[in-house]
Amino acid sequence: MVSRYVMVEKDSGKTPPHIQMLVAAILQHQRSEDHQVTERENELVLDVSWRVQLSSRDVEVGQSGTGIKRLEPVRFLIPFAFPLRPPDITLRSDFPREFVPHIYPGSPGDPVCPCIAEVGITDLMFQEGISGVLRSLQAWLDRAAQGTLMDPSQGWEPILFQNIAGSFLDDKGSFLRGVRDASLAAPTTPAFSVGWCQRETLDGRFVYVQKLSKKPFEYTKTPAIVVRAPVGQESKRFQHIDVRKREDLYLLLEHLGINGGDLTRLQKLVNDQGANGLDWLILIVVIKRPMNLIGCDHCFEILPFDCVLTINESPKAKVSPLQYIEAANPGLLQRVSHRGQRKHRSLHFIGVGSVGSKVALSLARTGNYGFHLTDNSLFRGHNLSRHAIADPASNLGFPKVVYMKNAIESTLSVECTISADDASSPTFTIPGAPDAIIESTGAAAVAANLRWIPFDAQLYQVGVYAEAELAFLSAEPRDQSRGVRVDDLEAWLFQQAFQNRAIGRLLFAENEHSRMIVGPGCSSVTTVVSDPKLSLQVSAITERLDRTLQAWPYDDDRGLAAYCVRDPKSGNLSWTSTQLGKTHSHSCKRNGLVWEVRVLDSVVSLMKECRASAGKNETGGAIIGRYDPLLQTVHVTGLVEPPAYAQAGPSLFQIDYPYLQEVDEDTLEQTANTLRVVGTWHSHIGASRPSSTDQTTFSDLSQNLGLPFPVMIVYGADGLEILSE
Structure with missing residues (x-):
């Protein structure tokens, strides 16, 4: 038996200490036996006899049924450039390569080179050191001898040619x-x-x-x-x-x-x-x-x-x-994106700008979705700063949907059709029957149009605010009842911003300094924000959207509202979300016009709690909301506690107009004129039917506050009722 430690002379100098340590580690391994060292011009050759663990039936014979021996010659070719270059490991030239997987190709008579690790020997050595390399070699030879080197659940390894041209x-x-x-x-x-x-x-x-x-x-x-x-x-x-x-x-x-x-x-x-x-x-x-x-x-x-x-x-x-x-094809994309089977969904994207393009392309890469894209805008120079498609300038001036289709269908082989229709037009329609519509234009006219046009799909809305410090995702009910609309969910977001000053500073601070004109005409406007910040928020939205599309039950009649805030110091993202029940919608007349009053379910629940807490007395106060005069809609988003001096009794609740005016002014200032006082509410011990006093108060409310449409809500034992002319 030769000593397990060796010192090799090279050009009158000693072998570098780190190579000596490598040789010593190999010789000290429990499977390493007789060895021989030879020095070449650029490398050290270490031949060892490696003890292989045979199966019990092969021990007496001294080799496996495929010809792998109890003592296998193993050669380590250690370059003097080690550790920048790893050692090569070879086996005898007559090793039974035709019966063993995970071998690099070679010519007959050449030494056999085993592939002992998925990551490659270089990465393995840097990750786990020489001990990791030796462990992998030991496992490779033992499993080869026992016929378990290939895992059927993993699959067949193709030939690993090293001279790919x-x-x-x-x-x-x-x-x-x-x-x-x-x-x-x-x-x-x-x-x-x-x-x-x-x-x-x-x-x-x-x-x-x-x-x-x-x-x-x-x-x-x-x-x-x-x-x-x-x-x-x-x-x-x-x-x-x-x-x-x-x-x-x-x-x-x-x-x-x-x-x-x-x-x-x-x-x-x-x-x-x-x-x-x-x-x-x-x-x-x-x-x-x-x-x-x-x-x-x-x-x-x-x-x-x-x-x-x-x-x-x-x-x-x-x-x-x-x-x-x-x-690329959907099957391949699915295998590398997720484990297990996922549902296939058809999506109609309205808007493929900097936000919509990133969401669509990211979802396309999962292989689980088919697409129809609608956008009538052209690809312009400033789009290259944030758009998911960053093709050469020769592509400028063409519709964005054309290049999105090329990326999704031609490159990824994912189904994609397109149209350059104006989604704000009264003649706009949703073709086919998609599972979901995803609107990301940020255009009020498009959002308004989607309230009225018929479609048989679940509607989602995504948006990014405050230079990508805040992102918002909303979804109408999966049952497609539209009992909760995206405008209701957006109104909920405004109420959250009113109640949370930190969110309010982000949402309501959107002003002219965050936008710039990028082309001829005042309509050529874009938001000033960097692609890394935008991409971070959009990635978070897309991941949440993907989970929702895959997991949300079809019979759920609630809407989803979620916003994501980015910490400006750490960059961390924080989600807040809720599910809202059916919005209470009422049609009311005012000066010959019909207004739609939409009371969020969260507000109705709060009214119910306040009524119960008041016991045998009535209660009430100011209600906060948002007007949309063009569409003659008012959203009731929240309640304000009554002043301490409010008069309350079993059949009485009264507040004064200075209190309402003060709340209105504070709300308008805090929300940049987005929310305001839209009226009052009070409870009834019994039925919700308005009294004659309620009717008089309703008339006074309109005259004193100058509201486009004053809202008075009575909440009683049988729910709520809204006063109208």
Whole structure:
């Protein structure tokens, strides 16, 4: 037994201490036995005998059924550049590579290079040190000997070529779809077909875009020969063969069961292309494995090769493996985005500006949604600062929806249709029957139009305020009853801002200094905000929206309102949310006009609590709300406690007008004229029917406060009633 510590001389100097420590760590490992050290010009070679744990039935024989020995020779090639370069690990050249996965390809007679970690040996060494590398090597050899190195639940590992020379892009997944369709009858003999590829040059590399076409493109002539390997014992084994020349490629095909007359026929197909004066072709080998590939939902290993053609049919002609690139598709996007099955939802986006484009593109990348996009605005220079699409300036001046469609449908292969309609127009309609409508224009006219146009979908509204310090997400009921509308939910947000000064400073401080004109005409206005701040808030909105779309029960008749605040110091985000029940809507007349009074369910609940707390006396006070004179709508959003001097009794509640005027002035100032006193309310011990005194007070209220439509609410044993002319 040789000593476990070694000192190696190099150029009259000693081996660096850190390499000595590495060697010592390897030799001190419990599985390391006899060893030998050799010095080369740029590296240290350490050969050890590694003790492998065989299964109980193989111990007496001294090797596994596949030929893995109890003592396996392992070579560590330690570069003098260590630790900037990790050691390479190799096994004996006659290691049974055809029965073992996770091996880098090599030529017959070459040492076998095991792939001992998913992250690669460099990352493994920096993450876990040499002890982590040795643990992984030990586990790899033990599991290889016991036949458990490949986990069927993880999938089949494809051949790991180290000399990839380019890419084979499966354009829109058409090649894989063709393979799947043809797999209904798994070939027991080799199958050949010829197609064409488009050849493109990208940064000195070649990108191949496979097209299911029988004719070459007008500007290219790159034939593609597709070879389907027969399904049999060979396809259930591992072919770790390094392919660099044509003879290597034919050797790989022989290991896949393609030989004799079939191989001769294939060779003729290849040589005919060279005789036709072509310089290269693409040969695509398709292997149906016994289980799905790692990270895939199919069992087809696709191996494309770039083959240089020669007139003399030289077996030494260069062949380079290409990386098969599966085009983006909903299935692939779903697998890498989420675990488990998720629902598919169809979405209609109204507005794909800086907010809507980010939300739509992010949801598209999950693979769970189909899209229809509506936006009639054009892509302009300032949009590049925050829009999800940042294409070259040559794209400016075209509709935003055109580039969004290209990103969602052409790039991600996700269903997407578009329209450039004006969503504020009375003739605007929602095509089809989407699961949800998502409005993000920030335009009051669009929001107003969506109150009245008919549609059979759940409506969401998203917005970002105060230079992306505040974001808001609202959703009407999932049951599509529209008992709670997005304008009700927005009114709730204003009430929250009135009650919370910190939120109020963000929401009501939106003024002219946060906006700028970016084009000819005063209508060309944008908000001043950086893309990082905006993207942070929009990401939070999108994640919340995604969860809501997937999980919200269809029979829920409540609306959702949620706002997210960004801490300006830490950048942390904080959510506040609620669900509101059906809004109490009443039509009332005033000066010949019909007004809609919408009392939030939260306000009605508060009235009920106040009435119960007052006991045998009436109670009441000022009510806060928001007027929309154009649409003749008033939202009642909150209550104000009555003054201490208010008169209250079993059939009496009275407050004075100076109190109402004071509350009105304070509310207008605090909310930048967004909310104000819209009237009063009081309770009845008995029924809600207004008394003659209530009618007189209602008339006085209109004259004294100068409101466009005064609201008086009576809340009694049978609920609330609103006075009207």
